[in-house]
Amino acid sequence: MSLNLLAIFPELLLLILGVLLLVIDPFWKKEDRRVNLGWYSAGGLFAVIILSLIFARPTGSESAFGGMIRYDGLAFVFKMLFIFAAALTSLFFMDAERLQNRAEAYLLLIASTIGMSLMASATDLVMLYLAIETTSIPMYVLSGFLLDDDRSTEAGFKYLLFGALTSATFLYGLSLIYGFSGTTQLEAMGGFFGTFNPVSLGVLFLLVVGVGFKISLVPFHFWAPDVYQGAPTSVAGFLSTASKAAGFAVLIRLLMIAFPQMAVDWQMLLAILATISMTLGNLVALAQTNIKRLLAYSSIAHAGYALVGLVANNELGLNSVVYYLIAYMLTNLAAFAIVAAFGRVTGSDELRAYDGMSRRSPYLGLAMLIAFLSLSGMPPFGGFIAKVLVFAAAIQDGWYWLVFVGIINSIIGVYYYLTVLKYVYLYRMEGEVEKQNPIQVSRPFVLGLSIATLGIIVVGVIFSPWFGLAEFATKGLL
């Protein structure tokens, strides 16, 4: 296969898969057979991962399509992550009544994944912008997918408005870059933007606004709680993991390739953003009584933790960010999946509805325990090693104050994550009727959740392969 073809091999397969789903859907007369769409989608996505691993693994870092995209480890690893997240999300879609038999839901999911894949590999401003829009537009639709639900419609619309605003800001930044440097290629502008230059700083800031929206950093986070709360829960799970990771991929590439000489500036800028994201995210999460909003603020805080690794701007730092995203992706997918299933049964996302959950379904409770302990950074779960790595990277570069902020925030985090577990494990339903109210979940859901929870433990106990993956992704970027 030619280089160009190899570079977009996963995207091509995704496109074929999406079209196939759309084509086979109308041939099913019986409504109930459509549920199988999710199996096809998830199976197809896993097949894409396997095929890409076999045929399209990059050996070095090469430019493709005339410098539009890059065929390297960073792009490849992130693509695999997105597709993996999409596969799990397909399984979780099958547990949601109003998503399970709609081919367009799966198609939108896959379309968004194609956009993310291109985000991770884009090295040209135009390509980058297109990729971001390709990611966002399906997500706007998915967030507002439940047309008869006001909250969902509101979420979709809110996401669209915020997205359009930041997208315009981002585009303005891109146009300024082009205006000053005369090129749209990231590699070509490597040496152009120097340090302590007000213009460069302005451009940098505009770009960070655009990406900060994607990864829901404070103060660009306002959409996140409302959208997570209103959107179908499994969609919110995908938004908070894959979409966020895609933002980080763009951020890593932009900062490392286009702004290497402004490291001092963006380190400080990101350190400040990380500080306020962690602090505000965690503090506001303390006061939440709705689990989806709580997870939204927690995901804002986690964006801050992951950013700490980027601030360190060293080899370990980059690796730790990738590791963090791997661990966080598994964890948050699991957490949102449980919330989705539980919300479907009880019809409520309030914390109080979780009373006696572990008695109603011990294994769902256990999965919740694992996911939330991983979020709070306890071993032997993925969150622990991920946090240790980002903090270690920051210490290596001398960012002691930032680590201190991170530590204090972790403790706040422990408090509210454990509080949720208190509802799950300690409190009882009114009248102690847990045994009469078990929680039924579907087979695909069990499969997806098992993969995610086992993944959390595997990532938290066996480090080498994942760290190797992170090293592979960040090789040659510094």
Add this chain to the structure above:
Amino acid sequence: MQFPVISIIVFAPLVAAIIMLLMKEEAKNEIRVVALTTAVFDLILSAWVYFQVYMNPTMEYQFVEKVDWLPALGISYHVGVDGISTPLVLLTGIVMFTGVLISWGIDDRPREFFAFMFLLAGGVFGVFVSLDLFLLFFFYEIAVFPMYLLISIWGWKVTREYAAMKLTLYLFLGSVFALVGALAMYFTNYQLNGVLTFDMLEIEKAGFSAQFQYIWFLPVFFGFAILGGIFPFHNWSPDGHVAAPTAVSMFHAGVLMKLGAFAALRVGIMLLPEGAKQWAWLVFGFAMVNVVYGAFIAFIQKDMKYVIGFSSVSHMGLVALGFSTLTADGITGASLQMFSHGIMTALFFAATGMVYDRAHTRQIPELGGMVKYLPWVAITFIIGALVSMGMPGFSGFVAEFPIFMGVWQVSPIAAIIASISIVITAAYILLVVRKVFYGEVPEHFEGHITPISILDKIALATLVIFMVALGTMPFLMVPMVQEGVNNVLRILGGA
């Protein structure tokens, strides 16, 4: 490769926890049998390790196993035991065994209870045998979080939520500060020697500058010592003891607090010896407060568990005091005290739990005459009281005497002041014995106090045997501990 006995000890409880979680919820008795089997298995293995080290006490680490974990960052799975950690491994085995026996009657979700308890036990074993700094933190956190669940779910209804959260936050706070110190050591070692490694035996030889050690000793030592209950961070501990269910109190006071003291020694003192010398006076001062203040507070408590909780604070102060003398006698005594106090306090909590389960109160003034109904509990509690007072012939004497010898070498006045605590200890513990076990039986208890089960008796007897054995035959443990302490002194002297 030799038989990986240490790994088996550490992972057996973790595997058992997983097996139990996969079993049917209704199969309560089968779950208990799995728990007991694992506990017995671990106790036998740890006794075997103890025996081997006893036969051949050396300064070196024994039963060492080392496997690369994340070679890119120098993280390895590196375990082994020395003269100081071997008794603690045995202690954990004993407390785990007796803890399972005493929790036999737990009827609310025993599957989860034993699974979490075994997770905790696995973490504790892991910390005692870790020779890799990262591994130590890994196990340390594993030992901390099940505590939260165990206390908040199965604990005393009145205070459990508050106490569990307080405990978790205190311990987590301490551990992350210590973690930052550990990472600072890791990178400084890298700068000095060009090797990325978390291996403690390597970091021991790093040759950190004195100033580096002065700065980082405090967060590292106190970060761990929080779990050891050191003043002024001891506050979580009595609350935690009181709120916890019996077996968890035993684990908590018997083993978990030792975890803090042990890690403070292993990481704080052994990796940062210059810092330890610099700040010994501060640790010494705080430990003195622990010893004396803890004893006084215990004296005025009305709740049996609070008495024992504060007596733990006082006795763990003696451990810190022994460490802070940095003398052979002091550290040897402190290490023995960790073992002795662990057994003693496990016994106290077990006995208190048995009284509470029957009388439904722990208020000392409301109790009385229990010896009539619970002779086993009364007698073993009295033996525990004798240990607590440091009576010759019991393990407490063997442990506390060297500590006071060490303290005398540093400051005779301090030794005299600290010894006041022994008098107060005698006063409060005898008061408990007299009020609870002797005197008039309150009328409403007549006929309500059922005898304890055979399992409870086995548990109590096991604990008593170890206390008497160490008290009458100190040669069973002292030479081994001395070898371990020699290694500490080598580092302190050679740095």
